[in-house]
Amino acid sequence: MTQPKRNARRVALVSEHASPLAELGGPDAGGQNVYVAQLARTLALRGHDVTVYTRRDDPRAPETVRTPQGVKVVHVPAGPPTAVPKDELFAHMPEFGAHLARMWRHRRPDVVHAHFWMSGLAALTGSRDTGIPVVQTYHALGTVKRRHQGTEDTSPRERVGLEARIGIEADAVIATCADEVRELVAMGVPRDRIDVVPCGVDTSHFSPRPGARRPKGAPRRLLAVGRLVPRKGFDRAIRALAEVSDAELLIAGGPEAELLFADPEAERLRKIASEHGVAERVRMLGCVPQHQMPDLVAGADLLLSLPRYEPFGIAPVEAMACGTPVVATAVGGQLDTVVDGVTGVHVPPLDEADHDLAGVIRSLLDDPARLARYGAAGRTHALARFTWDEVADGVARVYSRLCSRSLPSEVAR
Known part of the structure; x- marks a missing residue:
């Protein structure tokens, strides 16, 4: 024995x-x-x-x-x-x-x-x-x-x-x-x-998946992950999308997809998307099984993690482990996990001074070399610390x- x-x-x-x-x-x-x-x-x-x-x-x-x-x-x-x-x-x-x-x-x-x-x-x-x-x-x-x-x-x-x-x-x-x-x-x-x-984070489960990347010419993909509650800042991501052309936003979280129609926060987000003219470019996925998350995360061009406050925030770490760059509010654990200018970009929380979030997103999407550099650095950072x-x-x-x-x-x- x-x-x-x-x-x-x-x-x-x-x-x-x-x-x-x-x-x-x-x-x-x-x-x-x-x-x-x-x-x-x-x-x-x-x-x-x-x-x-x-x-x-x-x-x-x-x-x-x-x-x-x-x-x-x-x-x-x-x-x-x-x-x-x-x-x-x-x-x-x-x-x-x-x-x-x-x-x-x-x-x-x-x-x-x-x-x-x-x-x-x-x-x-x-x-x-x-x-x-x-x-x-x-x-x-x-x-x-x-x-x-x-x-x-x-x-x-x-x-x-x-x-x-x-x-x-x-x-x-x-x-x-x-x-x-x-x-x-x-x-x-x-x-x-x-x-x-x-x-x-399980860095063998959450890992780069080259085959998950979007084909050339497909809309650029923004991803937000978390519980469907107002503090997560999904509404801010939707508003920013209105100023980012040729991109889609996927939101993963909440109840199962077939139950989203009855979720109050999902309904609020749908209304915001409609008001800003991006309803066709916002997809709410509901609860995504854990075994599907690495492909979803690795297939995104950017993870948007925009909570008003966050005790730690595991989604940015999972994204970095997959080699996906992160745009994150400079709050809580995200101040430690996302290295500004190295693995992603910090932005102010919603209730701070006005900030051009859409401009940050556009500048990243328009710079493939920078995205690749941030993604590689994120994977290295996740392996070293998380x-x-x-x-x-x-x-x-x-x-x-x-x-x-x-x-x-x-x-x-």
Whole structure:
């Protein structure tokens, strides 16, 4: 049998609403699910004993599931065993944390890594008085959401205060970008407890596909990817398209294509496209299966990532991994991921000074050599900084620092 790797640890990942087993595309299934699944997989392949604790949202789900890579997924009973919007899960976190405490008394992990603020609450409850170090990754911060959404923010009112408390009580906080570090420090989280480790992308899946490029003479293709919510800035992309001739805009995200007619944001975007005379050049694809995304991304001339705010933003990283240049608003994680003038171009957010977005797009489309240069640099950048091995290296360094004062538990053979 395979012997455990030296310094292998028992790692508990807590992800209360984002299961690594979930099918992507639902309202609360996205980047965090991918992050937890890929981190767990990579750590397990390195010999660590990894368990992911997520809330049971289906009465038919078994108590535990073992993935092909050896990751154990535990479905924690907390609240009704049905789908519940994540903003309504706060009331069930004491039950979630109490269940973790019972499990960890029986089998103590070496380190706990919580994902999202409610997972942090449960992890701190489950590890109280045990000496188990707790690492927190927020994935998104309530302070940022409230600042930008105001009265439309549906998060529990306690969120902002509790996020600060979690950051202060956790043994370490992993931020995904420099902008998040600034937010955390402003919240009172000690700077010396914060490490920056970006999100990752599967660079073997998202890779250049020469055959996906548009044939000569076809309309130039702009692509925007993300959930269909106003903050993503798809409306801005549509308005810019009106001033970019011989180009089409594809928007990937939201419900399945046949359900787009009932989606309020899709309807709003359709109206904007009609008002600006580009309805024939805007195609809304709905939810695109993950196995089709690399061809879609690699076949675009430009990815437009224009959110008003973005905690990290994985779409630009996936585009760079495919060799596709990016036009991105200079916000959040995009300040770190997209290198202005090297892998793409930064533009101001919508609510800043007037900016000629269409002019930026035209200048790039009219310069094939520049597009090729940005695309090649993007692929190199993604391989250097955003592979899951790189992410796992950064996370494991944090775990090792916290566990250095005690020997790791013997990993089950």
